[in-house]
Amino acid sequence: DTEVTQTPKHLVMGMTNKKSLKCEQHMGHRAMYWYKQKAKKPPELMFVYSYEKLSINESVPSRFSPECPNSSLLNLHLHALQPEDSALYLCASSQDREPAKNIQYFGAGTRLSVL
Amino acid sequence: GQNIDQPTEMTATEGAIVQINCTYQTSGFNGLFWYQQHAGEAPTFLSYNVLDGLEEKGRFSSFLSRSKGYSYLLLKELQMKDSASYLCAVKYNFNKFYFGSGTKLNVKP
Numbered sequence: 001d002t003e004v005t006q007t008p009k010h011l012v013m014g015m016t017n018k019k020s021l022k023c024e025q026h027m028g029h030r031a032m033y034w035y036k037q038k039a040k041k042p043p044e045l046m047f048v049y050s051y052e053k054l055s056i057n058e059s060v061p062s063r064f065s066p067e068c069p070n071s072s073l074l075n076l077h078l079h080a081l082q083p084e085d086s087a088l089y090l091c092a093s094s095q096d097r098e099p100a101k102n103i104q105y106f107g108a109g110t111r112l113s114v115l
Numbered sequence: 116g117q118n119i120d121q122p123t124e125m126t127a128t129e130g131a132i133v134q135i136n137c138t139y140q141t142s143g144f145n146g147l148f149w150y151q152q153h154a155g156e157a158p159t160f161l162s163y164n165v166l167d168g169l170e171e172k173g174r175f176s177s178f179l180s181r182s183k184g185y186s187y188l189l190l191k192e193l194q195m196k197d198s199a200s201y202l203c204a205v206k207y208n209f210n211k212f213y214f215g216s217g218t219k220l221n222v223k224p
Contacts, residue, residue: 042214106157
């Protein structure tokens with residue numbers, strides 16, 4: 001099983017709303033990632049959690065707040081977003097830090113629209 | 116990031132072979148991965164290289180030269196369903212992954 005599940009699939013929110021994106025994996029992976037992907041662009045790394053600790057924040061604005069409640073779950077809390085934040089948000093997980101084991105498996109993504 | 120370069124678009128004929136190149140910045144390199152992405156869908160893993168040489172996996176093969184900062188993905192016996200974007204992703208130290216802009220492959224009958 002190489003499934004990463006993201007909910008919701010689609011989300012429309014206003015600039016004053018607070019919402020959360022969820023990601024779940026049951027592969028025993030210890031690294032989890034958030035990416036942002038705009039149309040016809042490659043995924044851009046936002047955050048990396050390794051063993052449930054935030055290890056990388058790629059200078060992401062504070063209106064995006066990640067959380068890793070346990071080794072299977074990853075959340076992305078959204079608050080006061082801007083229209084330019086509209087994008088596909090992808091979650092991924094990988095087994096280990098070693099390159100040979102660091103194949104990332106992606107969820108189907110949450111398509112976010114900020115009005 | 117990390118100057119990962121791929122051709123923007125390629126066209127090939129069904130049944131043919133196509134090679135998609137990727138160049139990257141070598142400092143801090145820790146592994147290279149190839150993904151396929153159909154429009155509106157998540158990337159799916161195809162192949163990876165950590166050491167120099169060729170890795171073969173069915174119709175897909177990937178090659179790496181670490182000293183040259185160069186990789187390619189080789190797709191054989193092309194099928195219409197192979198029409199997609201192909202992303203080169205490089206892992207650098209501390210689990211940092213950066214993707215190239217992707218190569219859109221068009222397979223024609």
